[in-house]
Amino acid sequence: MSDASRRLQPKILLSGYYGFHNLGDEAILVALVQGIRARLPDAELVVLSQTPQQTAERLGVRAIGRLALPVIWRELSDATVLISGGGSLLQDVTGLGSVPYYLGVMALARLRGVKAMMLGQGVGPLKRGFNRRIVGWVVNGLDAVTVRDEASAVLLGDCGLAANRLEVTADPVLAMEPVDSERVIALWHDLDVNPAHPVIGVSLRPWVSWTERQLKSFSAVLAQYAHQWQATIVLIPFHRPDDEALLEELRICLMARPEGDRPRVSTVSVALDPPEMLALLKRMDLVIGMRLHALIMAAAVQTPALGLTYDPKVSAFCDALGYPTVASIEELQDSERFSGVLAEVWSQRDAQKHHLVNEAACWSKQAARNLDLLEELVARP
Numbered sequence: 252m253s254d255a256s257r258r259l260q261p262k263i264l265l266s267g268y269y270g271f272h273n274l275g276d277e278a279i280l281v282a283l284v285q286g287i288r289a290r291l292p293d294a295e296l297v298v299l300s301q302t303p304q305q306t307a308e309r310l311g312v313r314a315i316g317r318l319a320l321p322v323i324w325r326e327l328s329d330a331t332v333l334i335s336g337g338g339s340l341l342q343d344v345t346g347l348g349s350v351p352y353y354l355g356v357m358a359l360a361r362l363r364g365v366k367a368m369m370l371g372q373g374v375g376p377l378k379r380g381f382n383r384r385i386v387g388w389v390v391n392g393l394d395a396v397t398v399r400d401e402a403s404a405v406l407l408g409d410c411g412l413a414a415n416r417l418e419v420t421a422d423p424v425l426a427m428e429p430v431d432s433e434r435v436i437a438l439w440h441d442l443d444v445n446p447a448h449p450v451i452g453v454s455l456r457p458w459v460s461w462t463e464r465q466l467k468s469f470s471a472v473l474a475q476y477a478h479q480w481q482a483t484i485v486l487i488p489f490h491r492p493d494d495e496a497l498l499e500e501l502r503i504c505l506m507a508r509p510e511g512d513r514p515r516v517s518t519v520s521v522a523l524d525p526p527e528m529l530a531l532l533k534r535m536d537l538v539i540g541m542r543l544h545a546l547i548m549a550a551a552v553q554t555p556a557l558g559l560t561y562d563p564k565v566s567a568f569c570d571a572l573g574y575p576t577v578a579s580i581e582e583l584q585d586s587e588r589f590s591g592v593l594a595e596v597w598s599q600r601d602a603q604k605h606h607l608v609n610e611a612a613c614w615s616k617q618a619a620r621n622l623d624l625l626e627e628l629v630a631r632p
Contacts, residue, residue: 341374465584470505546572
């Protein structure tokens with residue numbers, strides 16, 4: 252390729268929590284790659300990944316190690332735009348490294364004179380004052396900033412970002428289309444789902460506030476209602492292998508019920524692609540989600556859901572879309588309260604689905620706004 256043609260071809264670097272086998276973050280990456288290729292078919296895409304070879308083979312992009320700073324620096328030399336996000340990258344509750352790493356990649360882009368965009372991120376929690384100050388300093392230097400919810404916009408304002416410097420859009424996954432592949436159809440058959448009865452999907456994740464008492468209370472209520480409603484419970488790990496042990500413990504609790512009260516329980520054992528997971532969730536009648544992207548993907552296919560809040564990002568998303576929530580994992584140990592919530596959600600699922608169908612086009616348009624701004628940024632001298 253000549254130097255002249257290379258200059259006409261935009262080169263976009265994508266930075267995020269990619270290559271860690273977390274279905275939510277991989278869904279964001281797939282949505283971005285699909286969206287960029289539809290808008291900018293000539294763009295060269297380079298993904299910063301924990302497992303670059305797998306990412307490259309799966310998506311047909313170039314991928315480099317996310318910690319290979321000399322390589323990243325070299326790739327930025329002729330890049331057009333760096334995208335940071337989406338996902339929950341700028342937060343300091345799961346470790347001390349996220350904020351400095353993702354801000355550092357943005358800062359490298361600015362040092363190279365490369366346009367940089369924070370795209371559809373959910374920001375926070377930021378519990379340390381120093382992190383808030385440095386987030387405000389770096390993000391103020393970006394060329395475009397979009398966040399997926401109002402709470403993130405408020406937090407960035409508290410960090411010193413002016414309101415006119417950002418836009419509230421939506422998570423890119425809300426614009427993704429499901430793919431009902433042969434693998435999904437085969438999996439649905441293997442799950443032994445009775446087509447005449449409803450299906451409840453459950454996505455949990457490990458978290459410090461889980462206790463044996465809460466899990467047993469949760470499983471007892473869920474088993475009781477699933478048996479009453481003749482529903483199949485399908486356990487869905489969104490991050491392998493992290494989620495699998497907890498879901499297996501839940502399965503054991505559900506199956507420990509007396510034989511006459513035991514619900515039908517299956518586990519998704521196949522690692523589906525994000526569009527396939529959308530198709531699977533679309534087949535369900537209700538999703539009980541602790542993983543944020545279990546809820547986001549359910550909303551993308553208009554499946555009713557109940558959010559289990561372990562982090563403010565879950566409540567922020569559910570509030571925005573009208574999903575009911577259990578306010579904390581600790582609340583699950585109050586079986587009477589959880590029983591009331593679950594019964595209410597089940598009785599209102601048709602109304603909730605009607606709301607989701609009516610709002611779907613608006614959410615998809617908000618998600619597409621991220622790519623509108625990216626196009627403008629690429630075209631800007």
